[in-house]
Amino acid sequence: MKNVRIAIWDCDNVMWFHKRNEAEIVAKALKITNIEEFSVQFFDMLKTFNCHFLEKRVTEKENYRLILWKMPILDFYGISAKKFMEVWNGLKFEVNDFNKETIIVLEHLKQKGIKSIVKSDWWREVQESLLKGYGILEYIEELHCCDNQYLKYNPLAVSEIIKSERKEQYVMIGDSVTSDICFAHNAGIKSIWFNRNEKANETPYKPTFEVPSLLDVMEIIS
Numbered sequence: 001m002k003n004v005r006i007a008i009w010d011c012d013n014v015m016w017f018h019k020r021n022e023a024e025i026v027a028k029a030l031k032i033t034n035i036e037e038f039s040v041q042f043f044d045m046l047k048t049f050n051c052h053f054l055e056k057r058v059t060e061k062e063n064y065r066l067i068l069w070k071m072p073i074l075d076f077y078g079i080s081a082k083k084f085m086e087v088w089n090g091l092k093f094e095v096n097d098f099n100k101e102t103i104i105v106l107e108h109l110k111q112k113g114i115k116s117i118v119k120s121d122w123w124r125e126v127q128e129s130l131l132k133g134y135g136i137l138e139y140i141e142e143l144h145c146c147d148n149q150y151l152k153y154n155p156l157a158v159s160e161i162i163k164s165e166r167k168e169q170y171v172m173i174g175d176s177v178t179s180d181i182c183f184a185h186n187a188g189i190k191s192i193w194f195n196r197n198e199k200a201n202e203t204p205y206k207p208t209f210e211v212p213s214l215l216d217v218m219e220i221i222s
Contacts, residue, residue, distance in 0.1 A: 010180045011127050054151075099214065108221075109139075119183065123147060153178060157186075191208050
C-alpha cells in the first residue's frame with residue numbers, strides 16, 4: 001500500500017493482550033471472595049458497554065450507571081462504581097501483557113514516514129498510561145479515546161479522525177471486526193484485521209487484509 005501515510009491503531013488485544021484471569025485479579029484486589037459471580041458480571045458489563053453507548057457519546061457518569069446496573073455484586077460488597085474503576089485501572093499493568101511486535105511495527109512505520117495514531121474505545125488516562133509504560137507513546141502522534149466521544153462502530157466517530165479528502169492515505173489496524181473493521185468500512189478506508197486466533201468472520205464487514213501476526217503489517221505497508 002504505497003499511498004498509506006496514516007496508520008490508525010487499536011490498543012487492546014493489539015498492542016497488548018488482556019490476561020484471561022483479569023477478572024480474578026480485579027476481584028482479589030477488591031477483596032471480593034465470590035470470584036465466579038464477579039467474573040460473570042464483569043464480562044457481562046464489558047459486553048454490554050458497546051450496546052449501551054450504541055447511539056450516544058461515552059461519559060464517565062453514564063459508565064458508572066452501567067457498572068452499577070450490570071454488577072450488583074459491587075453494591076453487596078459496598079464498592080462504588082468509581083472505586084471499582086479506580087482499582088481496575090490501577091491494575092492495568094497486572095491485567096495486560098505487552099505485545100512486543102508492536103514496537104517493531106511502530107518503528108518500521110516511523111522509518112517509512114507513516115504517522116501512527118490511536119483510536120481506542122477505552123478511557124484516555126488508562127490507555128495513555130499503558131502506552132507510556134510500554135515505551136511506545138512517543139510513536140503515537142494522536143490519541144483518540146472514548147472520553148465524551150463515539151465508539152468506533154458508530155459512523156459519527158469517523159469525522160473525528162478521518163479527513164474525507166485523504167481517505168486513500170489511511171489504514172486501520174485492529175482485532176475486532178465489529179469495531180475496528182466496521183470503523184474502516186464506515187470511513188471508506190483500508191483495514192488490516194489482526195486475527196491472531198484465526199477466528200471466522202461472520203460479519204458483513206470485510207477487511208482489506210487479514211494477518212495472524214502484527215509483523216505481517218510490515219509486508220503490507222512497505
